[in-house]
Amino acid sequence: MGYLISTWWIRKYKKYIYYSDLKRNVTPQENNNVEVPGPITNKDFLELEPEFLHGTKLATVDKGNEHECIDRYIKQEAKLGPDYKICSPEIW
Numbered sequence: 001m002g003y004l005i006s007t008w009w010i011r012k013y014k015k016y017i018y019y020s021d022l023k024r025n026v027t028p029q030e031n032n033n034v035e036v037p038g039p040i041t042n043k044d045f046l047e048l049e050p051e052f053l054h055g056t057k058l059a060t061v062d063k064g065n066e067h068e069c070i071d072r073y074i075k076q077e078a079k080l081g082p083d084y085k086i087c088s089p090e091i092w
Helices: 007-016 019-023
Strands: 003-006 084-087
Touching: 003 007, 007 019, 007 084
Parallel strands: none
Antiparallel strands: 003 084
């Protein structure tokens, strides 16, 4: 099992935590102009139009799942890698 996450959001998050500096083992130089990435919405690669949203309500409360879920569909033009990545439950 894995979770989809926006590549755009990951790039914003990496910039926010100074990932490139940390990866090179360099002390990050704070920059007050870095934006907080905000919540993960995945709106850049998911269909959000009402005709694509059909709740199955099959998810259960156990295992941390939402009681009600809404199915979301990946945009036809979205590609794994450039637009979204799959992360493990441990990372999520």
